Amino acid sequence: MLECVPEGKTEHTTGKINPAKTCQPIGAMYASLGIHGCLPHSHGSQGCCAYHRMHLTRHFRDQVLAASSSFTEGASVFGGASNLKTSIKNIFKIYNPDIIAVHTTCLSETIGDDIPNIIKQSEIPEGKIVIHTNTPSYVGSHITGFSNMCKSMVAYLAEAQGETKKEQVNVIPGFVNPGDMREIRRIVTALGVKLVMFPDTSGVLDAPLTSKYQMYPEGGTTIAEIRDSGNSEVTLALGAFASNAAADLLQEKCGVTGIPLKLPIGLKATDDFIMAVKDWFGADIPKEIAIERGQVIDTLIDTHFHYQGKTVAIFGDPDHVIAMTEFVITMGMVPKYVLTGTPGKEFEATVTKMLDEAGITGSRVKAEGDLFELHEWIREEKVDLMIGTTYGKYIARTEDIPLVRFGFPILDRAVHPLMPVVGYRGCLRLIEQISNAFLERRDRDALDEDFELVL
Amino acid sequence: MLECVPEGKTEHTTGKINPAKTCQPIGAMYASLGIHGCLPHSHGSQGCCAYHRMHLTRHFRDQVLAASSSFTEGASVFGGASNLKTSIKNIFKIYNPDIIAVHTTCLSETIGDDIPNIIKQSEIPEGKIVIHTNTPSYVGSHITGFSNMCKSMVAYLAEAQGETKKEQVNVIPGFVNPGDMREIRRIVTALGVKLVMFPDTSGVLDAPLTSKYQMYPEGGTTIAEIRDSGNSEVTLALGAFASNAAADLLQEKCGVTGIPLKLPIGLKATDDFIMAVKDWFGADIPKEIAIERGQVIDTLIDTHFHYQGKTVAIFGDPDHVIAMTEFVITMGMVPKYVLTGTPGKEFEATVTKMLDEAGITGSRVKAEGDLFELHEWIREEKVDLMIGTTYGKYIARTEDIPLVRFGFPILDRAVHPLMPVVGYRGCLRLIEQISNAFLERRDRDALDEDFELVL
Amino acid sequence: MDGMDTTLEELYTQYPDTVKKNRKKHIVIKSEADVACPQIEANTRTIPGIISQRGCAYAGCKGVVVAPIKDMITITHGPVGCGYYSWGTRRNKARADSTTPKDKIYSQLCFTTDMQEPDIVFGGDKKLARMIDEIVAAFHPRGINICSTCPIGLIGDDIGAVAKAATERHGIQVLAYACEGYKGVSQSAGHHIANNTIMQNVIGKGNERKPGKHVINVLGEYNIGGDGWEQERILKDCGYTVNCVMTGDASYEDIKNLHLADLNLVQCHRSINYIAEMMETKYGTPWLKVNFVGVEATNESLRQMAKCFSDPELEKQTEEVIARETARIEPALEQFRKICRGKKAFAFVGGSRSHHYQHLLKDLGMEVVVAGYEFAHRDDYEGRQVIPTIKSDADSKNIPELHLKADEKLYREGNEYLNLSKEQFEALKKEVPLNYYEGMYPDMKNGDIMIDDCNHYELEELIKKLRPDLIFTGVRDKYIAEKMGIPAKQMHSYDYAGPYAGYNGAINFANDVAHTLTTPAWKMIVPPWERIEEPDTGKQEGANDA
């Protein structure tokens, strides 16, 4: 496999070979799906929308509906205003969403369509809403697009009704799976605090199959909830890359205190998340949560010899990779290569700081990297485990390294979007996956005389 | 591996080679651990207790405390009354449990010690309790021992206070993991029905690691709860082999209606379990549960092509195997070999009926079988997957068949006792494990040109 | 028939008038009363805001036609997304062979210039050129393709010039495909662009004819799930030398020699008919529309091919293969038929496959009641005879038509390719539809619906109204259908199985369809508590948040 990949260090300064990111619009589309009754709309050529829907569908194995402005050459030359106006009109008439969330594409951004103005000129039925965000594909990554759409939700919808705040917490969960969002809701609810989480794709992209078809499934954050986010006391922004921008705007626009946190993946990050809720609201920690935490500690100690001291390559989206790096350090493993495709110096600073604090030297950390480069690093010095997206499977096979699938996208395994990796329960899942990856490998590679019953 | 295993059909009519069961006392010990504040006591030679503690510890990776009568040759000749009396006295003095649950061994059973009488003659501090059950190792299996101890809990403890029953349900969960018991509690609680579950090893064998050591952790069914089980309207006996006997006695002794059910593993069995609660108590099905069910349906449909039509060998404890066989049929797979080590014609009848109803022919079903025989079957005609305990790993490696670990014991992987396989959430875990077993294999075996990104 | 009319009328009522007017033209009910196929509108713009399945020119050019060429590196010039989405997702299998060693296969890699904002502002030509230099230094590919994405056309990057300079600099062919996503109205534009570039730059560059009596090409076969390999197996068994399966598992080397075959077979009419036609013009190579999906269809295609060569030995060997293979698979097929027979399906897939699969389904006793394409032209539905009557519009005009002439050196008459006399050739043309495709319509049954660019609303309504047993579609529609309770199979990816073509493919397909139809979960959708009485779910709302 991958025999074509050249041996040794190559000159690779330009473009990406095997990218570890994709473009903004898909992130905006995913975020939009987390609003109840929303139809995402891609303002550009219909190929973008087709690709994004396909890709999201493959990861979630669930319906992903979105419309497109269906640019042709004419629109590309003369601007897409008419296409968008027609779209808005047709969408409300035919598909009747509560809200349309428009995002742009590299095409419409290059043209320079003035979306707010076009929306203003559009026919929008009474009670219906159109919001938009700018998602030029040539800036940032899909995570930036997610972030931008979250920010636009605040810009268009959040309202502060007076000075006094409600005893409720906003959570911006980041680009995580619907199963993760369900779990975040469970945790905050268990802490007895009222939650406004947006976006929330649970119930949308992990919807049950029942006898009834719903074009807009029951899940998603309602518009009323997003509006109400302006009245919350505090916003927890989970993952700097995906969530800080919206939290900052909410602070600026509505005076809601924003607290930046890591994605609550791993023991420390979950501790921080729960403590943020506790500290702000004086919430008591329910026994259930305390037990779950104690089970994680117990399991980490019971299983440490399955993985401690092993080296890992972690790659994927920045907020995921940062949290996973922290957890892997908590597990006593060595994050040898830490890479994201998304640009951002903060990524390198954050990860490097973690490594320094853990006294780990000799690791490579890179933002805006690609998997070709990761492969070169691994060839130079192998690791014991890879943690990342499905795209790592080619390297994993070529170099015979176990791969724990984590993050977005996972295209070659099922069920994962329903299985949370956040919170203490998520820790258990990750420990199980990582332990088993090593144990499977041990069983596979054992000589007959070393093949053992008890491990 | 296993080159010593003879080719072809061998004469094997006597004894067991690679047994698929163990002896009664360990089951009784496990059940006893599900009573809060209980110290199990093994009335026999100390080796039994040592083995049982070791074996349970390896599966659960958590402390398993139990005492022994520490027979010597003298006791074996003259009877163990004095050993047991001394034990009871010492245990209460030194270890201060609320209750001692005595089970016998092949040694004390062969001697014929009259346990109830010995207990009567023992010094039992005020407010403390000693119960017992007979667990001759030469009858049944560890499942029988579990069943016997559950029955003894009823015999010793359950009380009906008058004719009127409380609106509460007893659940005898069977020989399942603490994580399963937690999940059963969650489900019944979600249905709004008060639950008395005994035994309940959650909080005992999946106890958190906190700063404080507790010899008797917070989990387990309290004596008061078991007493109160006599006042419940109905008992759900999950798994005929492990739970029916206790439910029957509860019906006989206290007039509590007993409903025999399968272990709620798999879609149908979970449906049945939930419907039993709903039908009896008129409980409403909460949305949460309905969503979980719909997610299982959705996942079964989304993933069917990963496993449908594949042949499976299922082995392990009878209640587990029966439920798993049903689920595997629900998944469109073919249970080719279905085997338990525990004796019981009902096993064969139950499984055969399932297969007949599904129109599946050519399968082999056996109670009181062993893994040597299972291996012979597999050699005769291979299967695509094995589902069962860690002991299957030798066959799995020798015949190059993926093994999904399921049931008791799992000695070579961690975390599993915390991860429920019961209920709808358990279905998702099982579907994920089974899908992934096939997908891992597909990735492993694929030619380079067939190694794919999306599956 | 009337019923179907009413159904459609009901469907249209939801539409705004302009949409209704437009969409009505894209939907045709088959009527045996009609002499010819009624005109269907196709290859025209999708109405903005309509949830279509259509992709773009880039997807048709890079994703469909260009990417499968295994020994060329394809660089997507543009922002990261387009290259990323078209990486590893089309199941075009490729393997090493005598002309292409393992280290010259790039199928599992993705190359993109990953344009950033400054590139959009100041132009990306230099970045592209530099990336080519680095790639050549590192990989030493035999050739490079450059596929542009939307912004490239707007910002004026001259990828042709970059390609030309690189070709000179590195001594390997670097080809430029100006397949910006906004071109045309669907993937179709991209097919055409790819066909043009390959025709102009690659085909005819070689001069090594493969040995064999009857040398053929299979055009428009992308080897998804190994379909091409199964076809090669059968064709070789019959006695053919397969010169090139294009572009599935094809190498740049093979394509250079494409003109050295005796006959072009066309599988996917939409995506490759340009090359077939242009080769006929330039080289005189005759082409035959074949269909290897379905047992009877495969048999029929093989028999037509054998006739082309007027070679009794070939005909005999063909009949032997047909007899042997048919006998081999028939017992298994019959088992699957028990499950499949009488089932009704919708089919929305590919560039001929909604038509092709009707044959395979017929083999299984199933019927397609609604069928359509995302990106077809009228001729794919109605037959090529309508081509002269198709009016070009603003969208199609911007895809260049190559007006080729017969090659002075290489042109030969069709009969010469087939080793026939002129008379024999004329006779053959009466028996075998050489250089012709009749479209999907003739194979549909009375009352069936043919629908172009079916959108989400129409799909949802048609499912609700017609309740098919099975839907063949893409991954985007699959889960929608399933949420409606209808089994669905992805027919772009075969749900990751395959091959589905040829004899082995028929068995694989039948097995997979049978599994999908019989998945026990379909019968368990309604929860037991709803089987008894309709629950008042509203009552429960919010009761169980924890």
Place this chain on the structure above:
Amino acid sequence: MDGMDTTLEELYTQYPDTVKKNRKKHIVIKSEADVACPQIEANTRTIPGIISQRGCAYAGCKGVVVAPIKDMITITHGPVGCGYYSWGTRRNKARADSTTPKDKIYSQLCFTTDMQEPDIVFGGDKKLARMIDEIVAAFHPRGINICSTCPIGLIGDDIGAVAKAATERHGIQVLAYACEGYKGVSQSAGHHIANNTIMQNVIGKGNERKPGKHVINVLGEYNIGGDGWEQERILKDCGYTVNCVMTGDASYEDIKNLHLADLNLVQCHRSINYIAEMMETKYGTPWLKVNFVGVEATNESLRQMAKCFSDPELEKQTEEVIARETARIEPALEQFRKICRGKKAFAFVGGSRSHHYQHLLKDLGMEVVVAGYEFAHRDDYEGRQVIPTIKSDADSKNIPELHLKADEKLYREGNEYLNLSKEQFEALKKEVPLNYYEGMYPDMKNGDIMIDDCNHYELEELIKKLRPDLIFTGVRDKYIAEKMGIPAKQMHSYDYAGPYAGYNGAINFANDVAHTLTTPAWKMIVPPWERIEEPDTGKQEGANDA
């Protein structure tokens, strides 16, 4: 010292008087003031009801000594449990070699007569005999062991007779071990029974001495985690021929030739000293207690061995090995020492290992402050000089002592085995403790505790009072210690790693111990909400059931 006395007195207060009286005798505090080791009670009954770590005679016989013999099938005669629990759980690694092909290794199988109620009532002899017949027919093993479990003795099955008849019937040795679980007071009885049976029936049956100048046996090494292989590697490097490692990776064939070695090394004193002693009596073979756990200990053992043979070449080679290996591992060890140094441990493991590991821990700068055995005798603590003073009691009496005599043909004097003159031999005995073991006590430090048959209560109290940094123990205690916040390593199974013996073992061990000590989770036990203020958890009770 006084502190420790007080600690123990506090510990005893919880005990009933009889228990206190008993247990005090099992616990000794090392005092450098004492000239000799104070007498410790050992190998006496565990008090009923006390949560001991002890196993039974069957475990000691079948589990420890017999099961590792790789080319014999061992049938557990009794109900299913005992065979089942001792299946695959001891990590006695075994591999094919020149004398034992793969198809003669039965280590991964479990054979049990699985006695049922009628067998208990009517006797199990026939079932056992039939199972032997079936096994011989199917497996053709070189020999069979029968190990009986508790009920067998009571119901009067004569396994000796069954074995004898089967031996005659099948022409292979079938050996009977009457190791009912209730015999003796711990595993120790089983070791003795196994030693007796093997000594009487197997050793001496062979007559093929392996080639080599210095041929040795390693007795009481069970190759857990591959320890035996590491020892063999080192011994071979030094110039020895390893005749048999017994019973780790040993074959029946090797054991038959056990008497043909020049020197017996004894690793696990408790489980195998009987054979060492009996071989000395019967054959005259000298034995040397060695310890290959720990770098210094290994070096010391190798040097003592070399002295035994008075062979300068051997001594030179030994020093070379020591120098080379020590230099190789020292840098890594030094890294681990930084983590380990100064840490205090408890050690409860095995039949010499609580002693052996003190050496390895010393290499790492660690100290064992509490140590003990489950099943030791006084001599394991105090040294073999106390053996004559040990009173036999009801429990020990029922284990037969074999009173062997010198074998008329095979007996040779010790000096002859070592190729020494009598004078040299006498001189050697002054330098090297041949045929002697000094026990654990001399290696302990002032104030350390030596504790026999430590039980749960004592462990819990000692942990609370002494807060060690690490506990070496079995799987049953491991999780108890960890729940108390103390890292624990299973030293029966090495937490499934290894080898831990020899030089490579020292590195493995140091690495694993360092990992266990530094697992980050230890520092995160207290949840953040408790770090700030002690929460009133009671308030929350029952609040979150869902």
